[in-house]
Amino acid sequence: MKVRISDDALAIACGADAVAKAFTDAGSDVERVSSWGMHWLEPLVEINGIGFGPVTPADVADILAGGADTLCIGPIAAHPFIARQQRLTFARAGKTRPLDLDDYYATGGWQGLAKAREIGPSASIEALITSGLRGRGGAGFPAGIKWRTVAGAQSPQKYIVCNADEGDSGTFADRMVMEGDPYVLIEGMAIAGHAVGASKGYVYIRSEYPHAIAKMEAAVKACAHLIAPFDVEIRVGAGAYVCGEETSLLNSLEGKRGEVRAKPPLPALEGLFGKPTVVNNVLTLATVPWVLANGAEAYAAYGMGRSRGTMPIQIAGNVKYGGLFETAFGITLGELVNDIGGGSGSGRQVRCVQVGGPLGAYHPPSQFDTPFDYEAFTGVDGLIGHGGLVVFDETVDMASQARFAMEFCAAESCGKCTPCRLGSTRGTETLDRVLAGENVDANLALIEDLCDTMKFGSLCALGGFTPYPVLSAITHFREDFVVRNKA
Numbered sequence: 159m160k161v162r163i164s165d166d167a168l169a170i171a172c173g174a175d176a177v178a179k180a181f182t183d184a185g186s187d188v189e190r191v192s193s194w195g196m197h198w199l200e201p202l203v204e205i206n207g208i209g210f211g212p213v214t215p216a217d218v219a220d221i222l223a224g225g226a227d228t229l230c231i232g233p234i235a236a237h238p239f240i241a242r243q244q245r246l247t248f249a250r251a252g253k254t255r256p257l258d259l260d261d262y263y264a265t266g267g268w269q270g271l272a273k274a275r276e277i278g279p280s281a282s283i284e285a286l287i288t289s290g291l292r293g294r295g296g297a298g299f300p301a302g303i304k305w306r307t308v309a310g311a312q313s314p315q316k317y318i319v320c321n322a323d324e325g326d327s328g329t330f331a332d333r334m335v336m337e338g339d340p341y342v343l344i345e346g347m348a349i350a351g352h353a354v355g356a357s358k359g360y361v362y363i364r365s366e367y368p369h370a371i372a373k374m375e376a377a378v379k380a381c382a383h384l385i386a387p388f389d390v391e392i393r394v395g396a397g398a399y400v401c402g403e404e405t406s407l408l409n410s411l412e413g414k415r416g417e418v419r420a421k422p423p424l425p426a427l428e429g430l431f432g433k434p435t436v437v438n439n440v441l442t443l444a445t446v447p448w449v450l451a452n453g454a455e456a457y458a459a460y461g462m463g464r465s466r467g468t469m470p471i472q473i474a475g476n477v478k479y480g481g482l483f484e485t486a487f488g489i490t491l492g493e494l495v496n497d498i499g500g501g502s503g504s505g506r507q508v509r510c511v512q513v514g515g516p517l518g519a520y521h522p523p524s525q526f527d528t529p530f531d532y533e534a535f536t537g538v539d540g541l542i543g544h545g546g547l548v549v550f551d552e553t554v555d556m557a558s559q560a561r562f563a564m565e566f567c568a569a570e571s572c573g574k575c576t577p578c579r580l581g582s583t584r585g586t587e588t589l590d591r592v593l594a595g596e597n598v599d600a601n602l603a604l605i606e607d608l609c610d611t612m613k614f615g616s617l618c619a620l621g622g623f624t625p626y627p628v629l630s631a632i633t634h635f636r637e638d639f640v641v642r643n644k645a
């Protein structure tokens with residue numbers, strides 16, 4: 159009998175190591191596996207497919223004696239949170255030991271790379287284009303088109319850069335891939351290298367992810383012979399949100415200040431050290447092996463409109479059942495928040511959800527019928543970004559949230575362009591006046607004008623998208639602003 163407990167950072171933060179030790183001390187054979195992504199149940203313990211959670215060391219004797227009925231959730235795979243998902247990128251979540259190469263082989267590992275080597279670079283790129291896979295880092299640019307550009311560039315040296323900065327609030331899917339299934343990411347990078355003619359890859363991981371860094375370093379060492387002549391190196395970022403923006407990231411990788419570069423030239427043509435470079439998010443690259451192994455059409459069969467395949471959605475904030483929910487595009491925001499997330503964690507009414515990180519819009523319940531789809535979210539002045547949802551209940555003050563968005567931009571701006579650097583600081587000051595009740599209508603009009611300048615004049619989406627949270631708060635929750643009016 160094996161006792162399976164996750165060694166994911168979230169499980170560990172919830173006490174998984176102490177629970178694992180208690181089982182070991184009781185003579186059980188403990189296996190540390192990846193996380194299923196049901197965060198409210200961590201530390202989750204699995205014995206013969208049956209789940210118990212959240213478990214404390216004090217529950218261990220009871221579980222081993224066949225008791226602990228109140229903690230038992232039945233067969234994990236049949237739990238509605240899991241059974242409703244379509245896990246392609248996260249097919250191994252909860253099922254394998256993250257660094258065990260036998261587990262990886264036994265669950266279809268390296269089949270995508272084998273297929274890419276068999277069909278060759280141009281057919282691999284064609285497959286990616288046919289699959290419809292779009293970048294999961296935020297911009298949603300078709301991955302295959304980017305690869306074709308890099309493949310077509312003439313240069314003896316090209317690079318694959320994996321963006322693992324994962325700076326968006328409420329997101330954790332990249333971390334879960336790196337900690338739970340590191341080989342799938344490395345395999346995706348090796349396929350990218352083979353397809354575009356790059357022999358070197360870098361994974362740029364934020365320093366706040368020590369477990370992911372350790373797992374990735376160990377994984378790169380363990381599988382080096384399987385991906386050769388392709389070679390992967392891990393690089394650690396110093397913790398700036400803007401270093402998730404691809405050109406800042408490249409500067410940071412080169413040892414320079416994390417400042418945005420003007421585009422063009424595109425990184426696909428002049429990227430790392432001036433060479434043609436594929437920059438893709440962790441989820442984008444980790445999905446590539448599935449596409450190659452199972453076929454582009456099989457992947458494209460999921461989804462809606464131009465949003466093909468599945469999206470690992472991260473449900474967080476004030477929510478009852480937070481966690482990783484991978485599903486085909488098309489599910490509505492309301493289904494995600496209420497049916498799957500179970501509403502707010504506080505039990506109060508849900509007032510809004512911020513989708514897509516700190517640059518995403520705040521959506522009121524009247525927009526909960528919006529399907530998870532790039533174009534549908536653009537249609538409601540929002541974005542799906544990296545797929546993070548942060549839920550707020552009715553106690554939230556949306557005027558403070560708008561100010562927070564502006565202040566975040568001021569704090570994180572790289573300073574290179576004026577609309578972002580100065581606009582966000584003047585915007586924060588103006589919102590302070592609104593919060594103090596000074597000439598609210600006139601100051602809100604000024605904010606709307608400023609947002610226009612930031613949107614169209616900023617060099618990158620940090621300044622360019624800050625208007626989304628600010629304007630959505632003003633548009634949908636104006637009552638939180640005007641109530642302060644002293645004029």
Ligand SMILES: Cc1cc2nc3c(=O)[nH]c(=O)nc-3n(C[C@H](O)[C@H](O)[C@H](O)COP(=O)(O)O)c2cc1C
Pocket residue numbers: 292293294295296297298299301321322323324325326399400401402403404405437438439440442443618619620
């Ligand atoms: C301010 C800012 C922060 C960003 N942060 C991230 C990030 O943390 N991770 C990420 O993958 N992409 C991030 N992006 C998007 C990247 O610039 C880029 O679009 C992405 O890495 C490309 O990979 P993809 O096509 O696979 O999504 C950010 C963009 C901006 C403007």
